Amino acid sequence: MPVIPEIESFTDDLIAIRRDFHEHPELGMEEVRTSGIVSDLLNQWGIEVHTGIGKTGVVGVLNGNGPGRTIGLRADMDALPIEEKTNLPFASKTPGVMHACGHDAHTTMLLGAARYLAASKNFSGKAVFIFQPAEEGLGGARAMLDDALFDRFPCDEIYGMYNIPNGQPGTVGVKPGQAMAGADFFDIRITASGSHAARPQESVDPIIIGANLVQQLQTIVSRNVSPTDPLVLSVTQIHAGAAYNVIPSDCTISGTMRFFDSALADKVRQRITDLCAGMAIGFGAKIEFDNREIFSVLVNDETLSHAMLDVASDVVGKQNSNITEELQTGSEDFADMLHVIPGAYCTVGHEGSLPLHNDGFFLDESILPVGASIYARLIEQRTAPEQVL
DSSP: OOSOHHHHHTHHHHHHHHHHHHHSOOOTTOOHHHHHHHHHHHHHTTOEEEEEETTTEEEEEEEOSSSOOEEEEEEEOOOBSOOOOOOOTTOOOSTTOBOOSSHHHHHHHHHHHHHHHHHHOOOSSEEEEEEEOOTTTSOHHHHHHHTTHHHHSOOSEEEEEEEEOSSOTTOEEEOOEEEEOEEEEEEEEEEOBOEETTOGGGOBOHHHHHHHHHHHHHHHHHHHSOTTSOEEEEEEEEEOOSOTTEEOSEEEEEEEEEESOHHHHHHHHHHHHHHHHHHHHHHTOEEEEEEEEEEOOEEEOHHHHHHHHHHHHHHHOGGGEEEOOOOBOSOOTHHHHHTTSOEEEEEEEOSOSSOTTOTTOOOOTTHHHHHHHHHHHHHHHHSSTTOOO
16 A cells, blocks of 8 residues: 555645745744644644643644544654755755754654544544654653653554655664664863963863863773674864963863663763763863763664554555664654653655755655655554554
């Protein structure tokens, strides 16, 4: 069974919605315009709407044509702090903000499924459409959970998906069990003593300390973590100084850790703490390590991973739907929802050579009816009363 014909018939509408979102991106917890459009459309289609969940989150509830199970579908709405360089006619009009990860498409695909299901009512049970804010490291899933998301809208299962520019349009992959990494964000603040750049002997130079510390951090994975244990530690920012002739007093180092083993992550956190303490003593400076545990490890339910793939294969064909064993070191806060409700998270491939989070990222819009059809088929098939884990 290919893309649902009714969804195919309003593909142009989906493209227009997605391009509007793309042209007007909003950062996490600022998705006021986006959530307003989502709410208005759901209302137009006769779907029960709840707003302000997790600040800017939206939930739509649609009853089917008889008793059955309740299935949740989730999409994220936020953009990234990136200056867009695509030169598209519908490129971002918001300076320094861009939909460089496809969340505009995720939201649109879920809206497409909601529109179709509201018109067809070709399912039993209940569909819960979850439009989440602030996925990009700002805790949107946790904010919705703190607002009693699944107490107010109980679900038997929950599903999500994301686009991947792998040059393989219409392919779907699911990794049962552990699938995506947990993630920490960290800041290391070095407080030392500045001086004139011509008299460095009068300083305790935070840039020298920072350079040494960055090199030491890069030894953790190579010398404190087994080669067979997947873990990534990346320094992504160094901030210090504002003049050519001044040795500053402060330096900040920031980065991220990605992991699949919580005990190993604890070991690395302690190793960073120890390195900072040792550097502080060795150089005579103050070094503070601020670590935030942002993302949990995403774990797909084994049975529901196969169930999702079976549904996807109805849309893209069995030859284009696969179980994968590859762990993704990217992170996704849908993991927090999966810790509460069993479900699965899949990838949908599309044309493109530039990676996600790139300022030139281009989304292949042919993915829109595909994702919407997969979401819709999940509701039609998984809400049936006889479906079991």
